[in-house]
Amino acid sequence: MPTAPHGVLGRDAELFEVKRFLVTIRSAPSALVLAGSAGIGKTAIWQYALGLARAAGVEVLSCRPAEAETSLTLSGLIDLLDGVPDRVGAALAAPQRRALEVALLHRDADGPDLDRRTLGVAALSAVRVLARQRPVLLAVDDVQWLDEPSTHVLNYLVRRLRDEPVGVLLAVRSDTTPELLAQLGESLPGQHSTLLRLGQLDLPALRRLLLRRRGVEFARPTLQRIHRATGGNPLYALEMARTLVPSGTDLALGDPEPVPGSLADLLEHRVRALPEPVRDALLHAALLAHPTVATVRTAIGAQRGQLSGLTPAEEAGIIEITDGRIRFTHPLLASAVCAAASAERRQRVHRRLAGVVDDAEERARHLALAEDGPDPRVAALLEEGARSARRRGAPGTAAELWTLARRRTPTEDVTNLHRRAVALGECLFAAGDTGQASEVLRATVPELPPGPVRSRALLNLAEIVFYEGSTVEASELCQQALVGAETDPVLAAEVHLHRAWFATHDASVCLDSAQAAVDLLERPGVHAEPELRSCAFAVAANYRLTNGRGIATDYLEQARRLLPATGPRHWAGNPARQALGAWAKHFDPVRAREFFQGEHRRASELGDEPGVGHALMHLAELDCWLGDWPRARREALRSVDAIELTGQRRWLGFGLYARGLVQAHLGEVDEAGAAAREGLALAERGDDPYVATLLCQVLGFLGLSTGDLESADRHLSRAAALVDRMKIKDPARHMFQGDQIETAAALGLSGQARQLLARLRARAEVAPRAWLLVVADRSEAVVRAAEGEQQAAARAAERALRSCAELPMPFERARTLLVYGRILRARKLKAPARDALSQAGQLFDQLGAPLWSARAGAELDRCGQRQATAGELTPTERRVSDLVAAGLTNTEVGARMFISAKTVEANLTRIYRKLGVRNRRDLVKLGGTRR
Numbered sequence: 001m002p003t004a005p006h007g008v009l010g011r012d013a014e015l016f017e018v019k020r021f022l023v024t025i026r027s028a029p030s031a032l033v034l035a036g037s038a039g040i041g042k043t044a045i046w047q048y049a050l051g052l053a054r055a056a057g058v059e060v061l062s063c064r065p066a067e068a069e070t071s072l073t074l075s076g077l078i079d080l081l082d083g084v085p086d087r088v089g090a091a092l093a094a095p096q097r098r099a100l101e102v103a104l105l106h107r108d109a110d111g112p113d114l115d116r117r118t119l120g121v122a123a124l125s126a127v128r129v130l131a132r133q134r135p136v137l138l139a140v141d142d143v144q145w146l147d148e149p150s151t152h153v154l155n156y157l158v159r160r161l162r163d164e165p166v167g168v169l170l171a172v173r174s175d176t177t178p179e180l181l182a183q184l185g186e187s188l189p190g191q192h193s194t195l196l197r198l199g200q201l202d203l204p205a206l207r208r209l210l211l212r213r214r215g216v217e218f219a220r221p222t223l224q225r226i227h228r229a230t231g232g233n234p235l236y237a238l239e240m241a242r243t244l245v246p247s248g249t250d251l252a253l254g255d256p257e258p259v260p261g262s263l264a265d266l267l268e269h270r271v272r273a274l275p276e277p278v279r280d281a282l283l284h285a286a287l288l289a290h291p292t293v294a295t296v297r298t299a300i301g302a303q304r305g306q307l308s309g310l311t312p313a314e315e316a317g318i319i320e321i322t323d324g325r326i327r328f329t330h331p332l333l334a335s336a337v338c339a340a341a342s343a344e345r346r347q348r349v350h351r352r353l354a355g356v357v358d359d360a361e362e363r364a365r366h367l368a369l370a371e372d373g374p375d376p377r378v379a380a381l382l383e384e385g386a387r388s389a390r391r392r393g394a395p396g397t398a399a400e401l402w403t404l405a406r407r408r409t410p411t412e413d414v415t416n417l418h419r420r421a422v423a424l425g426e427c428l429f430a431a432g433d434t435g436q437a438s439e440v441l442r443a444t445v446p447e448l449p450p451g452p453v454r455s456r457a458l459l460n461l462a463e464i465v466f467y468e469g470s471t472v473e474a475s476e477l478c479q480q481a482l483v484g485a486e487t488d489p490v491l492a493a494e495v496h497l498h499r500a501w502f503a504t505h506d507a508s509v510c511l512d513s514a515q516a517a518v519d520l521l522e523r524p525g526v527h528a529e530p531e532l533r534s535c536a537f538a539v540a541a542n543y544r545l546t547n548g549r550g551i552a553t554d555y556l557e558q559a560r561r562l563l564p565a566t567g568p569r570h571w572a573g574n575p576a577r578q579a580l581g582a583w584a585k586h587f588d589p590v591r592a593r594e595f596f597q598g599e600h601r602r603a604s605e606l607g608d609e610p611g612v613g614h615a616l617m618h619l620a621e622l623d624c625w626l627g628d629w630p631r632a633r634r635e636a637l638r639s640v641d642a643i644e645l646t647g648q649r650r651w652l653g654f655g656l657y658a659r660g661l662v663q664a665h666l667g668e669v670d671e672a673g674a675a676a677r678e679g680l681a682l683a684e685r686g687d688d689p690y691v692a693t694l695l696c697q698v699l700g701f702l703g704l705s706t707g708d709l710e711s712a713d714r715h716l717s718r719a720a721a722l723v724d725r726m727k728i729k730d731p732a733r734h735m736f737q738g739d740q741i742e743t744a745a746a747l748g749l750s751g752q753a754r755q756l757l758a759r760l761r762a763r764a765e766v767a768p769r770a771w772l773l774v775v776a777d778r779s780e781a782v783v784r785a786a787e788g789e790q791q792a793a794a795r796a797a798e799r800a801l802r803s804c805a806e807l808p809m810p811f812e813r814a815r816t817l818l819v820y821g822r823i824l825r826a827r828k829l830k831a832p833a834r835d836a837l838s839q840a841g842q843l844f845d846q847l848g849a850p851l852w853s854a855r856a857g858a859e860l861d862r863c864g865q866r867q868a869t870a871g872e873l874t875p876t877e878r879r880v881s882d883l884v885a886a887g888l889t890n891t892e893v894g895a896r897m898f899i900s901a902k903t904v905e906a907n908l909t910r911i912y913r914k915l916g917v918r919n920r921r922d923l924v925k926l927g928g929t930r931r
Contacts, residue, residue, distance in 0.1 A: 011045060011205075017196055018049045022056060025167030026135050028192055031158075034171040036198030039233045042171040045198070046141050049169055053137045055895040058167075059130050062139040065146045076150030078104050080138065081123065088129040096122035120156030127157060128164055135165035143172040200232020204641035209234055210241045218244075220432030220645060221396050229335050236332060270316060271333075271340055278313050283341050285319070286334040287349055289362050291326040299352045347371070361385035361401065368404040379408040383420065386427070395430035402427055418448055422457045429464050432609070434647040438464045450484030455491060459498055466502045467648035469686025475503035478513075490528050493520040493536065494572075500539050501575060504690035507727045511547045514540035518555075534562035535572035538579035545586070548729025550766050556583065574611070585622065586732060587769050590808055593622045613642030613651060620658040624665055627810040629848050632662045653679040653691040660698040664705060665811065667850040667906060672702055689722040696722065697736040704739050705851040709747050716740040720756075730763050731772065738775035745786040753783045770807040774800050778816050785823050793823045811852075814843035818856055825863050834863045841910070845874065850906025857913035873914060880907045881915075885924050 014034075021032040032049075034042045043064075053060050063079035085100045092100070099122040101107040130136050138154070140146060146154075158168060174197065201209065206227050211217055218226065218241070226244075230236035271279060284299050285291035293310075310326075313319045320327045328334040338346065347370050354366035364381035371378075386401035402424035409417050421444040428437035441461040448454035458481035466474035478499035485491045493516075500513035517536040521528045538559035541552040563576055581599065584592035596618040603611030616639035623632035636659040643655040656679030663672035676698040683692035696719035703712030719736050731737055737760050744753040757779050764772045777800035784793035797820040804813040821836035841856035873881060883893045890904040908920075917923050 011041065011198075014045055014196060014198065015048065017194060018045065018052065021167060021169070021194065022049070022053055022058065022137075024192060025058070025137065026165050029158075029161035029164055029166050029168075030192040031168040031170070031194070033193075033195045034169075034198060035174045035195060037174055037233065039236055040198045040200070041234050042198060043141055046139065046169065046171040050137070050139055053167075057134055057892070057896060059134050059136045060139060061127075061130075061136065062141075063146075063150075064141040065143075065150075074103050074147065074149045074153075076140065076146045077123070077153055080140070080150070080154075081126065084126050084130070088126045091129045092122060092125050096125050100126060117156070120153050123153050124157045124160055127166060131164045131166055135167065137167045137169060139169040141171045143170045200227075201234055201237075202232070203227055204645055206232060206234070206237055207645060208641075210237065216241065216244075219435060220647060221399070221428075223645075224396065229332055231330055231332070270318060271336055274312055274316065274318075278310060279337070279340070281310055282313055282318070282337045283345070283349055284353065285326045286328070286337040287346065287353060287366075288357070289359075293321060293324045293326060295353075295356060296326070298356045299349075361388050361397075365401065365404065368408055373408075374410040375408045376410060376413070379405045379416070379420075382408060386423065390427060390430075395427045396432075399424060399427035399431050399433070414447075418444060419453060422453060422460065425457070425464075426460045429460065432646050434464055434468060438468070452484065452488065452491060455481040455483075455485040455495060459495060462498060462502060467646075467650050469649040469653070469682060469688055469691075471502055471505045471650075471686070471688050471690065475499055475505070475509065478502060489520045489523060489526050490532070493517040493528065493532065496520065497532075497536060497539060497572070497575075500543065505688065505726055507543065507546050507729070511540070511543040511549075514543050529570040529572065530562040530564060531570040531573040531576055534559045535576035535579065537562070538576050538583070542579050542583055542732075545583075545767055546728050546730050546732045548763070548766055556580075578614075581618065582733075585618070586771075589622055589625050593619065593626065596622065609642055610646045610648060610651070613639050613646060613648075613655060616642060617651070617654050617658045620662055624658075624662050625809045625811075627808075627847055629662060629666055632658075633666065636662045649682055650686060650688060650691060653682045653688065653695065655679075656682070657691065657694040657698060660695065661701075664698055664702045666848055667705070667902065669702065669706060669851075669902070672698065676702070689726050693719045693722040693726075693734050693736075697734060697739075700736055700743070701739050704743055709743055712739065712743045713747060716743055730767055731760075735771070735775075738779050741779040742782050745782045748786075750783070750787055753779075753786065757783050770803055771809065771812065774803045774807055774809075774812055774816065777803060778812075778819055781819050781823060785819075785826065790823055790827050794820070794827065797823055810843055811847055811849065814840045814847070814849070814852065814856075817843065818852070818859065821856075821863075822859055825859065830863050834860060837863065841913075845910065850903065850909070854906060854909040857909055860913055873911060877907050877911050877914070880904055881911050881923060884908065884920060885926065887924070 017032065021030055024030040034045055036042050050060050050062060061080050061084070063076045065076045065079075081100065081104060085097065085104060085106055089097045089100070095118055098107070099118045103119050103122075127136055127138070138157075140154075154168075203223065207218070207223055210223070210226075222244075226237050226240055230240055271282070274282070281296050281300060284296045288295060310319065310321065314321060317329055318333050320329060328337075341349075350366045351370035354363050354370055357363050357366065360381065362385075364378065364385040367378045368382055382401050382405035386398045386405060389395075389398035389401060402420055406417060406420045406424060409420060411417070421440055425437045425441040425444070428434075428440065438461065441457055441464065445454065445457050445461060448457060458477050462474045462477035462481065465477060478495055481495045481498075482492060485495050496513045496517040500510045500517065503509040503513065514536065518540050520526065521533050521536055537555045541555040541559065544550065544552045544555070559576060559580060563573070563580070577595075577599065581592055581595045584595055596615050600612060600615035600619060603609075603615055616635045620632045620636035620639055623629070623635060636655070640652065640655040640659055643651045656675045660672045660676035660679065663675060666672075676695045680692055680695040680699070683689075683695060696715045700712045700714075700716035700719060703709065703715060716736055716739055719734065720740060723734055728734065737756065741753050741756045741760070744750075744756060757776070760772075760776050760779060764776045777796050781793045781796035781800060784790075784796060797816065800816045801813070801820060804816055807813070817836050817840035821833045821840060824830075824833035824836060837856050837860045841853055841860065844850075844853040844856055880893055883896060884890075888896065890901040890908070893904045894901045908923075911923070912918060915923070915926065917926060
């Protein structure tokens with residue numbers, strides 16, 4: 001099947017509509033209109049649809065008229081019906097055949113003049129002839145440039161479509177209303193005519209587009225400015241990125257965004273065509289955060305009524321004025337106005353605006369950009385504005401203001417320079433520019449004397465380093481931050497808590513640091529925020545579990561009691577909630593999902609993009625466990641998108657883990673392997689064993705699922721070695737032990753399997769919970785069965801099934817049924833074995849686990865399963881069966897059904913099992929499901 005071209009990134013909803021449209025045309029005439037501004041990506045989706053249609057066996061007739069062709073007679077029809085007369089001419093009446101041949105310049109126009117109605121009938125007849133063989137797609141890009149005679153023929157054709165399998169795909173500028181569009185609305189029923197308006201790309205999609213096409217990873221603030229300036233238009237964004245790349249990827253504060261070359265010429269021409277007073281007023285408006293007629297009038301000293309000169313700008317479509325507010329019709333027009341003015345002129349305008357705006361933050365910005373050189377008063381105003389912006393949840397704006405404040409701070413004012421540098425680094429990190437944040441803090445820390453400011457700077461740097469992927473360096477920076485924090489127990493506790501959070505490469509350090517934070521905060525006379533104390537107890541409880549110390553009920557109760565119900569007021573509130581959510585994942589995944597759903601909603605409302613990515617990662621993992629794999633897949637993909645924007649490489653490893661985990665369960669072998677290997681490479685570069693273990697876990701499960709036991713053993717053994725290196729005693733987040741035991745048993749490594757089982761049993765005794773009990777009992781069943789102890793194996797499997805009643809994880813139940821059925825078959829109990837294996841197969845089918853469905857089917861085959869009826873196939877299986885029986889290959893079936901060839905193969909495995917046939921030949925003889 002075709003893959004989406006670069007320009008289709010971020011258009012999942014639109015591509016879904018395209019696929020639905022191509023299915024619809026098989027049963028009734030249908031139309032899909034792609035509407036949007038120039039460069040928004042219409043042509044990319046149009047081309048993708050054509051490729052998808054061809055792969056699905058649809059006859060594609062297409063044309064792409066250009067503006068220069070609008071006056072050329074029938075030029076569009078010539079392209080659209082190219083080669084058609086030679087294929088269908090014999091089936092047409094002589095006058096119709098002649099009309100087509102003359103219109104398409106295949107013969108001279110001898111005889112009477114061509115009648116437009118005859119040409120319309122001929123085109124309709126030709127399409128109907130083609131549609132009797134297979135569905136037909138009539139596709140026109142840039143409909144606004146289609147010549148009038150061709151438009152007339154298409155109008156005639158569309159009006160007379162009845163029940164033919166014919167689709168009409170049009171791409172059109174949203175600012176035009178060609179006659180053909182109106183005709184479609186009148187000719188086709190509403191349910192078969194869809195108008196799809198293409199809006200701007202979102203930030204994640206724009207980032208991927210620029211990375212793929214320009215090969216540059218822009219810092220988040222720069223990316224946001226590109227997105228804002230171009231309105232999310234992919235063509236404009238690519239051109240702006242091309243302008244930026246040769247000179248570096250940073251946009252200087254106060255400088256306008258560069259307008260792409262040819263577009264710059266066009267926009268500059270529109271601006272320069274206006275009178276000078278109008279251009280001056282537009283420059284004032286472009287430099288204001290919220291331009292109004294009143295503010296611009298005051299700034300330029302105009303009398304009431306003298307700004308009526310803005311009317312030419314309105315008439316030229318450059319601005320819109322509503323209720324006194326001025327809005328540029330496209331952000332690039334504001335950039336073009338700024339670019340057309342010299343730096344000196346922009347400074348003069350900033351100076352005027354500083355005297356008229358009311359907002360302190362905006363006034364400080366104008367003052368900073370109006371002059372060069374140090375000015376303590378302006379620096380103080382900028383600092384005030386930066387603090388205000390940060391409190392209002394705008395770290396990017398705050399970072400810009402801190403930058404300007406540092407620029408205006410005198411060089412001899414070392415204290416303020418250092419303090420403002422630390423604040424700048426914190427805001428840059430919060431805004432997603434981790435590279436610049438790290439650079440600022442690394443340059444500042446060596447100049448700071450021991451004390452609270454230095455400790456805070458080191459903590460900020462440690463957080464950046466941690467999320468960039470290096471847990472070891474982050475832990476070491478926290479250790480350095482303790483120097484100078486000893487006299488402040490609350491600050492020292494915060495440092496210990498950060499170290500506990502960051503030192504995931506050593507579980508014992510995590511526990512010691514968390515316990516040190518608890519001890520400091522519980523000292524008599526120490527007054528700390530309840531959320532900070534809650535965080536200390538929650539983190540310590542989690543690390544007691546991973547260190548094999550069992551369930552710290554008292555710590556958990558304290559953490560919950562101290563956490564306010566009204567939402568976080570202190571930075572520690574979020575990690576406290578995260579720690580409690582992580583605990584719930586181990587013991588109550590349903591409640592944990594409710595918690596992380598709330599976290600996702602809260603982060604979305606606050607615009608906390610790192611929080612959105614983290615919550616989606618947890619939700620994807622939980623939904624994978626709970627059995628909603630389509631939702632888990634959507635969450636995992638969105639998680640990676642969100643995390644990539646933050647620049648947090650370590651969390652990207654987590655996101656890729658979630659994606660690989662879900663795709664491995666869904667049987668998307670190549671995609672899961674690619675995600676896991678990409679994440680593993682990131683973890684290895686940062687020497688992060690915690691995330692590396694999760695990704696080895698995915699690759700091991702993938703090997704077990706596909707039957708590649710050597711690969712499974714290699715990756716799972718590495719995961720186990722990494723866990724030992726981290727001194728982790730309880731499985732907790734690293735839940736691969738059952739897979740490792742099953743792999744060892746399948747490879748005949750009985751001694752190793754028994755040793756692994758004994759360790760798992762010991763851990764289950766210290767901190768028992770449903771998942772651990774199910775996996776321990778199922779693993780015992782696997783080991784005993786491998787050693788020939790079938791009766792003891794059956795008892796262990798039955799215990800595991802009983803524990804499954806308390807575990808809302810259907811995949812674990814299906815795996816346990818598979819093991820149980822295999823044991824029953826070995827004991828010659830064929831009827832109970834068939835029942836257990838059938839239940840397992842049904843569960844795997846419901847979940848969408850083709851690799852494991854095939855395993856259940858193979859075991860059923862060994863039981864001599866009775867033959868099923870066609871009615872017992874799922875709708876998808878019946879469709880696959882019928883198409884294969886009709887002689888289509890797996891690739892052709894996949895293209896027809898818009899699924900992958902591997903999914904077709906997995907369905908065939910289940911069909912063979914259910915219908916009692918062995919291969920395609922038998923299925924063809926059977927005639928699919930038509931019996």
